[in-house]
Amino acid sequence: MSQETIYAVPNVPTPGSPVKFNPEVCDGCNICVDTCPIDVYIPHPQEGKPPIVLHPEECWYCGCCVVDCPRPGAVEFNWPLQQRGYWKNKETGKTHQL
Amino acid sequence: MTTWHDYLKEEGQPPSWPYPIRFDQEQEIDTDVLVIGGGIAGCWAAISAARQGLRVALVEKGDTVRSGSGGPGCDHWCNAPANPLSRVDPDEWAQHMASRPYSNGIGIQIQCREDYDTLLEMEQMGGKIRDTGNEYVGAEGRDDATKFMISPRYGTIHSYLPDPRVGEPNFNPPETRNNVVIRVWGSTFKPALKKECRRLGVKIFDRVMGTSLLTENGIQGARVVGATGVNTRTGEFMIFKSKATIISTAGAGSLWFMCMELGGYTNMHSRAISGDGTVMAWRAGAELTKMEASAVTMIATGYRHKWYSGAGDASYENVPLVDAKGRRLPYPIQGWVDAGAMVPAPGVEDKIRQAIMKGEYELPFYGDFPSMPEVERRATWNLMLGEESTTRIIIDTFNKGGFDINRDLLQSYKFIEGQSRPQWRDAGYGGGVLVDWNLKTSLDGLYAAGTQMFAPEDHSYAAATGRYAGRKAAAYAREAGDLKISCDQIEKEKARVYAPVKRSNGIEWKELHAGIGRVMQYYVSEFKTESLFNIGMEALERIEQEAVPRLFALDPHKLTRSLEDLSMLEYSKIIIHASMARKASSVPLNFQRIDFPAVDPPEWNKFITIKQENGKVKTGELPPDFWGDMKNQYEAHNRDYTGVYKAG
Ligand SMILES: Cc1cc2nc3c(=O)[nH]c(=O)nc-3n(C[C@H](O)[C@H](O)[C@H](O)COP(=O)(O)OP(=O)(O)OC[C@H]3O[C@@H](n4cnc5c(N)ncnc54)[C@H](O)[C@@H]3O)c2cc1C
Ligand code: SF4
Ligand code: SF4
Numbered sequence: 161m162s163q164e165t166i167y168a169v170p171n172v173p174t175p176g177s178p179v180k181f182n183p184e185v186c187d188g189c190n191i192c193v194d195t196c197p198i199d200v201y202i203p204h205p206q207e208g209k210p211p212i213v214l215h216p217e218e219c220w221y222c223g224c225c226v227v228d229c230p231r232p233g234a235v236e237f238n239w240p241l242q243q244r245g246y247w248k249n250k251e252t253g254k255t256h257q258l
Numbered sequence: 259m260t261t262w263h264d265y266l267k268e269e270g271q272p273p274s275w276p277y278p279i280r281f282d283q284e285q286e287i288d289t290d291v292l293v294i295g296g297g298i299a300g301c302w303a304a305i306s307a308a309r310q311g312l313r314v315a316l317v318e319k320g321d322t323v324r325s326g327s328g329g330p331g332c333d334h335w336c337n338a339p340a341n342p343l344s345r346v347d348p349d350e351w352a353q354h355m356a357s358r359p360y361s362n363g364i365g366i367q368i369q370c371r372e373d374y375d376t377l378l379e380m381e382q383m384g385g386k387i388r389d390t391g392n393e394y395v396g397a398e399g400r401d402d403a404t405k406f407m408i409s410p411r412y413g414t415i416h417s418y419l420p421d422p423r424v425g426e427p428n429f430n431p432p433e434t435r436n437n438v439v440i441r442v443w444g445s446t447f448k449p450a451l452k453k454e455c456r457r458l459g460v461k462i463f464d465r466v467m468g469t470s471l472l473t474e475n476g477i478q479g480a481r482v483v484g485a486t487g488v489n490t491r492t493g494e495f496m497i498f499k500s501k502a503t504i505i506s507t508a509g510a511g512s513l514w515f516m517c518m519e520l521g522g523y524t525n526m527h528s529r530a531i532s533g534d535g536t537v538m539a540w541r542a543g544a545e546l547t548k549m550e551a552s553a554v555t556m557i558a559t560g561y562r563h564k565w566y567s568g569a570g571d572a573s574y575e576n577v578p579l580v581d582a583k584g585r586r587l588p589y590p591i592q593g594w595v596d597a598g599a600m601v602p603a604p605g606v607e608d609k610i611r612q613a614i615m616k617g618e619y620e621l622p623f624y625g626d627f628p629s630m631p632e633v634e635r636r637a638t639w640n641l642m643l644g645e646e647s648t649t650r651i652i653i654d655t656f657n658k659g660g661f662d663i664n665r666d667l668l669q670s671y672k673f674i675e676g677q678s679r680p681q682w683r684d685a686g687y688g689g690g691v692l693v694d695w696n697l698k699t700s701l702d703g704l705y706a707a708g709t710q711m712f713a714p715e716d717h718s719y720a721a722a723t724g725r726y727a728g729r730k731a732a733a734y735a736r737e738a739g740d741l742k743i744s745c746d747q748i749e750k751e752k753a754r755v756y757a758p759v760k761r762s763n764g765i766e767w768k769e770l771h772a773g774i775g776r777v778m779q780y781y782v783s784e785f786k787t788e789s790l791f792n793i794g795m796e797a798l799e800r801i802e803q804e805a806v807p808r809l810f811a812l813d814p815h816k817l818t819r820s821l822e823d824l825s826m827l828e829y830s831k832i833i834i835h836a837s838m839a840r841k842a843s844s845v846p847l848n849f850q851r852i853d854f855p856a857v858d859p860p861e862w863n864k865f866i867t868i869k870q871e872n873g874k875v876k877t878g879e880l881p882p883d884f885w886g887d888m889k890n891q892y893e894a895h896n897r898d899y900t901g902v903y904k905a906g
Pocket of ligand 1: 197294295296297298299300317318319320325326327328329331332333334335336466467468469506507508526527530531532534535646647648649707708709710715716717718720
């Protein structure tokens with residue numbers, strides 16, 4: 161088993177990330193980086209890679225980064241656990257959560 | 259890989275700062291009209307000034323394309339009584355809207371007269387304002403000739419209170435409705451505004467935070483001749499010299515909040531809305547008013563759920579609210595049945611609560627989408643919620659997650675999550691900069707628009723007043739004489755701005771913000787007395803003397819957040835000064851003083867104004883309708899108004 165370095169890092173800011181990138185689809189165009197009014201992201205140092213989420217806890221959940229991404233499927237929204245809404249099937253009465 | 263921690267793990271080192279660091283550099287920009295804050299009001303101001311043929315610079319802390327509360331969208335163009343389907347006279351309607359205590363009659367009159375023209379200009383720029391795709395044929399309120407979609411809001415009276423006639427037979431029939439509010443596809447607006455700014459040659463400075471106003475010879479109270487700013491990515495210092503300046507940075511969002519890790523949903527607004535413009539104006543000597551007002555964050559998420567930052571959640575617009583057993587609740591649904599009422603009549607909320615306790619209603623409550631007519635259901639979900647603002651991403655993710663409006667009940671968070679604490683407050687929709695009929699502040703060369711002004715309203719109000727301020731500022735700039743800039747003032751501001759980056763340890767912005775929030779929660783909230791105000795002021799001064807000199811920022815982003823905190827600290831002090839000056843309680847100002855319990859006594863029915871003169875705080879007062887006769891004043895100031903812009 162290869163030994164991975166365990167770094168001493170401060171706690172991860174939470175909620176940890178407002179989005180999930182799909183590196184297969186995202187081409188690192190950084191439109192979302194520039195759309196975000198808050199600078200939640202920074203561009204990845206390597207061109208073509210998805211941006212890095214640097215300030216996730218500052219996000220105001222406006223959704224513009226995802227809505228304005230020109231490549232469908234490159235990024236999807238990732239609601240923090242405690243903000244995932246509920247609904248109920250009117251016929252069966254079964255409840256669901258986002 | 260997505261997060262910073264992922265990067266560290268993969269690369270074995272953190273990424274370096276991705277933008278050039280330019281703390282020691284400065285840029286100087288000369289312009290006729292400078293606009294600070296590129297939200298709704300700011301973009302409209304810039305466009306309207308540029309259409310007068312002047313050089314315009316627009317400074318925005320984020321990116322103009324989507325910044326501000328209205329950046330993601332807007333589904334209600336709220337006050338367009340001049341539209342062809344309206345059944346009310348714009349001047350009479352303006353009177354009605356301004357009859358609410360402590361409103362801004364000037365802004366409301368401008369909105370009622372010019373909002374429809376503004377909407378048509380929005381359409382010229384590429385904003386979608388009609389059902390051109392015939393998606394909602396048959397929906398109530400849709401006009402087949404114009405393809406406008408009228409909203410149920412303001413159906414009979416303004417919707418901030420329910421019409422006492424709700425429930426009477428034949429209440430609010432289609433043939434007598436006011437038709438003043440138009441449903442729009444506002445997610446198309448902000449990108450269109452930015453595009454028009456570009457087309458007109460407006461110089462856009464995105465990622466620049468305005469930090470101070472420059473006054474002639476650096477004197478407080480003198481003519482405003484420009485501003486300073488700092489680039490939020492590079493830290494570069496910006497000096498703007500301008501003949502006229504418009505501030506449109508909106509209100510102050512998160513003064514009373516402490517939870518930085520949940521910043522985005524403990525507040526109705528983005529954290530970029532931090533009181534900067536009001537504080538810049540205050541430092542320059544401009545007069546402010548209504549600064550003692552605040553509100554409990556009822557419609558913000560507070561520490562509550564995120565359904566477009568709160569509001570009436572699933573009950574929003576025509577969706578019947580039912581209990582877990584399907585029983586209809588007597589709660590307003592902002593629909594045709596209640597003429598768009600946004601709050602329940604007194605006592606209703608309490609009755610429902612008691613019924614819950616007795617088991618007569620069962621929690622949770624739901625929005626019963628399936629029971630609605632098909633076209634209304636789609637209109638509420640796709641248009642009202644889809645276009646409103648931060649709701650767009652919510653409906654997208656619900657759709658993707660399997661929620662189906664034809665089949666499912668959407669949970670409502672009303673009641674189940676309880677009330678907001680009175681200590682969770684919002685200053686954003688109360689106080690602001692005092693303006694006259696030109697939307698000029700008390701300082702020459704300085705104008706204000708949108709939420710920046712006292713007693714602001716909504717999106718279309720920001721648009722119409724921005725457009726108006728732009729043309730008035732342009733007219734001033736055309737006549738304005740030479741600028742006398744003070745180098746000393748610039749140097750002092752530079753020292754203030756960069757102080758946090760000269761340190762690498764001490765107190766970071768989050769802790770400072772929380773410390774300010776704590777003081778506001780303890781001393782300027784539900785329980786108001788002179789002695790609590792005094793303790794609060796001392797506490798803020800202690801923060802200023804002991805914590806601020808230790809404030810540190812490791813990069814330009816954190817510097818921006820730190821400077822926002824400094825705005826909020828000053829803003830908090832202004833609130834206390836104004837609060838001390840009002841020695842009476844007031845319901846509309848949400849201002850209950852234990853030591854002055856008389857509620858809205860007639861002698862206190864007035865605006866308290868506040869400003870600095872030679873660094874000393876001065877308060878004053880203005881009558882509740884200090885703007886005079888709204889119709890006559892508007893007409894006297896706008897003889898040259900040319901209506902809808904003719905491109906070309
Ligand atoms: C979730 C939500 C839904 C809404 N829905 C509706 C609706 O359907 N209909 C409606 O009428 N209204 C709606 N509103 C209200 C509407 O969005 C606001 O009234 C409107 O955006 C106010 O415009 P503004 O220009 O005054 O402020 P904003 O649009 O918020 O713009 C202020 C701008 O100033 C910038 N700024 C702040 N500080 C600085 C600084 N120091 N330097 C440079 N720039 C700075 C900010 O980044 C921001 O871009 C909604 C608001 C929210 C939050
Ligand atoms: S998520 Fe979309 S906008 Fe962002 S970098 Fe990837 S492709 Fe571009
Ligand atoms: S949701 Fe808005 S604030 Fe959050 S990361 Fe996306 S663009 Fe930025």
